[in-house]
Amino acid sequence: MSMDIRRRDLLKAAAVAALGGVVGRVTSAADAPLSSWNDGPSKEAILDFVRTTTDRSSPRFVPPEQRIATFDQDGTLWVEHPMYTQVVYCLERVPAVVKAKPELASAEPFKTVLSGNREAISRLSTDDLLKILAATLTGMSVDQFEVEVKQWLSNARDPRWKRPYTELIYLPMIEVLNYMRANRYKTYIVTGGGQDFVRVYSDKTYGIPCEQVVGTVGGTTFGYDKEGRPFLTKDPKLLLNDDNAGKPEGIHLMIGLRPFAAFGNSTGDRQMCEYTTAGDGKRLAILILHDDATREYAYGPAQGLPESKVGTFTQALYDEAKSNGWRIISMKNDWKQIFAE
């Protein structure tokens, strides 16, 4: 915990230092922003957006309280391929759920998950997956859920890189988060993933506090335990599916302001980018194309890349982005480095 506090204090100190600048931005060469980005139009687009919107002499200056930047998570801030990390979590929680309710062991889809047959698991229907999500993400108190996710994250390892999932975050995007915050942008995660799930690690991992995580979210129910102490139980009732049109709807629900910058990587981010760029003044929409099979993964199907079960980037989205002036980031060409060492 003390590590986290120190990290936050450093980030805040950086923000306060930036306040001292005449135009409210970091100008020191020692702090050259976006250093793991290759020079080129993508990097320049981000720098130019921040310069323009934070320069008080610019006609497109944005007051600090309106500086909202939203970031999709899966495939935008961390690896999503071949399976969303939260889905891995849910599948790996099944044994514990079955232990508590042994009658599930012989019931589908739990039986298939317990079999460990990857081929069969990958063929589970959406309805089956929803059953697994409901069984592993709801029914417990919000405090208990936090404990379960924390514990899993500290032990789980990505099979390809043998590293904790929270280390598989994109260094160039962490630099964008820091750069925007140093320029008094408030950074939000806006994810199709579960709001409560992402909140468990968002501060430590991205420097984004839990109240700035907008995600798919279910209701909770207030009640009392046997000793009369109040607690909240996670319900299977969906309040917001924070994907596609749900992203601007979630942004309004949780923030109430239209973002000036939005970052995504799939068709699920389309409406968020449309909503963001439809506002007045200078706006920025960025889509990350996973085109680096060597250092990460390559999938589309935009530009002839292989289709993927996660983070679909269609050619139609690619074309809309091009025609609207949204910027498409090539992981292969725009990023010097993918992960922090």
Add this chain to the structure above:
Amino acid sequence: MSMDIRRRDLLKAAAVAALGGVVGRVTSAADAPLSSWNDGPSKEAILDFVRTTTDRSSPRFVPPEQRIATFDQDGTLWVEHPMYTQVVYCLERVPAVVKAKPELASAEPFKTVLSGNREAISRLSTDDLLKILAATLTGMSVDQFEVEVKQWLSNARDPRWKRPYTELIYLPMIEVLNYMRANRYKTYIVTGGGQDFVRVYSDKTYGIPCEQVVGTVGGTTFGYDKEGRPFLTKDPKLLLNDDNAGKPEGIHLMIGLRPFAAFGNSTGDRQMCEYTTAGDGKRLAILILHDDATREYAYGPAQGLPESKVGTFTQALYDEAKSNGWRIISMKNDWKQIFAE
């Protein structure tokens, strides 16, 4: 707008100044906090809470990122009697709604509202009121709604004080907000009122940005206008009734942290106070009793005060507060002054 920015900058400067202090709090005698509070146990309880939780040498020190304080609005930050301001808004919007849909003129409950018969209006059923709320709070774009509320607020006057509603805010509570923020508490409104309604004026009025307003909230629907521009329409679908048990549920939805301090004034704030004080460490729950018929209003029915249609403070709540160590504020005895001049 420039006035607002300057005000925010001042507030931020105060917060930054506070960061310079060894224990992170304002100690200058010139800035004596809560100056419109009479000395006594109520004022001391607030000062003591902030001192204890922000003093690094205290075993009950709270790290800044966990410093959450939640404030009910109606009756806690501004006048709610004899009718919630938002209900006044809805009633006064009826003529405009009927103008746009003339067929409503002869339909109840709109006919009664248009009649101007106060007695008949005060007898409208909850179902009738919900119809009026749905007709005046939903169906338009979120941008249009903001324009309508802003316009109304600038013209509407409270009949007793002949002042804009946003001036009928309690000076002692504004001091609490400022004092807590200067000590790095993040202040949230948690109101049974409409989230989008309160967001329109929360920053100007209380220094609370719209993303820190938690309220009763309906869904929105993303769509495109004739020119293909995206916008959000306010739906009559209720997502959260942010009152009673809905308050802790809303706090979890929108913040994700348990507050360390909660301020309210009615049975609708009971569960928020319970949830807040059930957490570890030092917690603060405050309930404001409206017992000042001369300077504001007196209503309960706690302590034999007259019953009220709004902000019910029952004797049962009074007794629960006393037995749980929540502090009851007497407006008559604890506050030197009610409103800013």
